[in-house]
Amino acid sequence: MSKVRVLVGTRKGAFILSADGKRQNWDVSGPHFAGWEIYHMKGSPADPNRIYASQSSGWFGQVLQVSKDGGKTWDAPGGDIKIGPDSFNAGKSNKFVYDTSDATGKPLTTHQWYDGTQHPWEFKRVWHLEPSLTDPDTVYAGVEDAALFISKDGAKSWQELPGLRGHDTGPKWQPGAGGMCLHTVILDPSNAGRIFIAISAAGAFRTDDAGKTWRPINKGLKSQFLPDPATEVGHCVHHVAMHPSRPNTLFMQKHWDVMRSDNAGDSWQEVSGNLPTDFGFVIDVHAHEPETIYVVPIKSDGEHFPLEGKLRVYRSRTGGNEWEALTKGLPQQDCYVNILRDAMAVDALDSCGIYFGTTGGQVYASSDAGDTWAPIVQNLPPVFSVEVQTLK
């Protein structure tokens, strides 16, 4: 029988929620890395027992953790106790150094700061880990300040893909309220060279040559708070989702506006339709229905909670524009939580499961594509991220 494993990153540790295919009885494991911020965890599609976790703290900085047994045990790779000359490669798993070399990088070291001046790029943390679709040892890391790194040795060491940060628009990128984070990494299953990423607040970018060169893909986005609402970069993209069977179709939850593209991001159109508010953070796609998408509308950028205190997931079965509220099992009064950008995921069981976590510490699950919901856990620390593994 199939199983699901839900990987939950929170402000004070990681939790792993496991259930069989019925998704009724859950085993809760954790907290792992208690007291640390876990921005993201994700399993390798090529080896589901390989799980990568981003562990960070304002005191001690970034740590990378890897499990090879489905989350039972963890190791900071490269952290073996070694004394002597062969220890040169030890302790590099949390070493994220921007490439400014003449040979492969660019001596570009500043971006736009809040006051409009130029500011040096400074590594703060890993926001998102995206394991390769085919190689368990290869994993991408989206970091703050915005850049994309790759490890090909199971997170023992990291190299920047400097073409992104070296894009000519780099000096115009600026941090959003949460920092200048590269929070979304999507690998195209039909084209090994194509990667989509998104940055707050620069926008979305695409590479077609495995990260050597990048182009902004923000045509059609409009951000009214910018001097030029249709500018090439500067948009606060909150999250992007793709169905693997249709890699040219992307769905985006922008700061305001829900958008879709049917040409791999070359152009976008708004599909907010009848949503009660089109501000929000998460967006995801049904595992078996590429035109069925989910968002959680949030009141506004100044009030990060659901409208009217009612927690409602909205589902569109038409790829946007026509939305229905999903409320069964969700609190419909006095609910003032937020759902952060990486805190929604879907499983691939026959009846698609939808999961999301809240800043109030609840993780809700639906085993019927959103028709009904129930909490798996209700009192975790604020949830940063939710990922799901469907296991045979």
Place this chain on the structure above:
Amino acid sequence: MTQVRVVLPQHLRTLAHVGAEVQLELDREVTQRSILDALEMSYPMLCGTIRDHVTQERRPFLRFFACAEDWSHERPDAPLPRAIASGEEPFLIVGAIAGG
């Protein structure tokens, strides 16, 4: 060869799989830099968690204490007190009280 004692904050003990105090052997003058070099050599998972990988600067929310005095703003190569060098007193790495 000199043996020094180092006390780590709780989260770094967990990360390094050690108890409250570790003992390090140094073959050079006992300074903040030589202690941290030896610590990272023995426990490489601590690289980057106490001082920056590249600049080697102390992370802002950590403090270094020796013999009840705050050495956080002293030069990394300044010799530490004799009691630290002899192992009589431990060198303390302390997480700043912050966060509310």
